Amino acid sequence: MNVKQLIKRYRVFLILFAVNLVISLVMPEIGLTAFSNTAKNIKEMISVIPPIFILLGLLDVWVDRQTMMKYTGKGSGLKGVLISFLLGSAAAGPLYAAFPVATVMLKKGSSIFNVLIFLGAWSTTKVPLLTFEAANLGMRFMLTRLALSVIGIILIALFTDKTLSQDEREEIYNSQA
Amino acid sequence: MFTYVLYALAGAGLMISFMKDKKKTKMALKKAWKSFENILPQLLTVMIIIGFALAVLSPETISSLIGSESGILGILAAALIGSITLIPGFVAFPLAAALLDNGAGYMQITAFVSTLMMVGVITIPMETKVLGKKLTLLRNCAAFVFSIIAAFAMGVLI
Incomplete structure (x- = not known):
């Protein structure tokens, strides 16, 4: 990739970065706080993300399409739902890190419903986050919210999955980069 | 850990x-x-x-918006803030605990925590790449509605 392509790919970020620089000159307090927030977030990202992507790479290379389809594809039934739930719950890291994993799942033939379950679990029932939630907000708060979330995740997946037509499904499968 | x-x-x-x-x-x-x-x-x-x-948006601003007296508007405000922001869990939970100590309500906090995790307005472009436009929008809207319902349910259950 040459420099021109690189700039094009990162242009939104570069523009925002420039805007932030200008704001830092005009309103140093807000601009500099924003910069330090961004730096903190990026630092957090760099500390959490490497193992997720390494595991993702290993998953991509070692688990073949047939296995993935058998366990989480169409017709994998309750077992598929459970596996997707566990896969999401065993994760760490923010939801955006789940999207590349979802891509790999779809490429390997997971059903859209199971991918939705996986994303739902990743977003709210991650084990490390639950322990942290209990520590901060109390066991009762965490457990009640967990019970509600599990119901919610399944309902959301059912509802959103139902609205898709066959064509739309194929389009999603075909568009995975 | x-x-x-x-x-x-x-x-x-x-x-x-x-x-x-x-x-x-x-x-x-x-x-x-x-x-x-x-x-x-x-x-x-x-x-x-x-x-x-x-x-x-400082923690003080957030807390003034979603106090326990803020009612349904506070729940909606909390859900909106949670949908737009993307705070890592280990920052969000202590923040939520601090907000509770400072007078935020359980329902508002639930709406905030739930949308924070399930709804991601600024990551929609990333999500669209995977799920497509329709599914992404539906998933986020459904998660938003669910979070509001969960907030009310928490109000009853806790």
Whole structure:
């Protein structure tokens, strides 16, 4: 990739970065706080993300399409739902890190419903986050919210999955980069 | 702590993979990097937007918006703030606990925590790449509605 392509790919970020620089000159307090927030977030990202992507790479290379389809594809039934739930719950890291994993799942033939379950679990029932939630907000708060979330995740997946037509499904499968 | 477990898993996985097949392991690392580089431009954009948002919205501002007296409007405000911001869990939960101590209501906090995790307005471009426009929008809307319902349910249950 040459420099021109690189700039094009990162242009939104570069523009925002420039805007932030200008704001830092005009309103140093807000601009500099924003910069330090961004730096903190990026630092957090760099500390959490490497193992997720390494595991993702290993998953991509070692688990073949047939296995993935058998366990989480169409017709994998309750077992598929459970596996997707566990896969999401065993994760760490923010939801955006789940999207590349979802891509790999779809490429390997997971059903859209199971991918939705996986994303739902990743977003709210991650084990490390639950322990942290209990520590901060109390066991009762965490457990009640967990019970509600599990119901919610399944309902959301059912509802959103139902609205898709066959064509739309194929389009999603075909568009995975 | 859990991050270390993940590192250990990834490390062990890499080692086993390497012993079994060097070429495949190299490919796995290449794919890992490619998946990461694929989302990096949007990720950096998201980071800088969050940096801005948090610089403007202080914890005090948030807490004044979603106190326990704030009722349904407070729940909606909390849900909106949660949908737009993207705060890591280990920041969000202590923040939620602090807000509760400072008079925020359980229902508002539930709406905030729930949308924070399930709804991601600024990551919609990233999500669209995977799920497509329709499914992304539906998923986020459904999660938003669910969070409001969960907030009311928590109000009754806790």
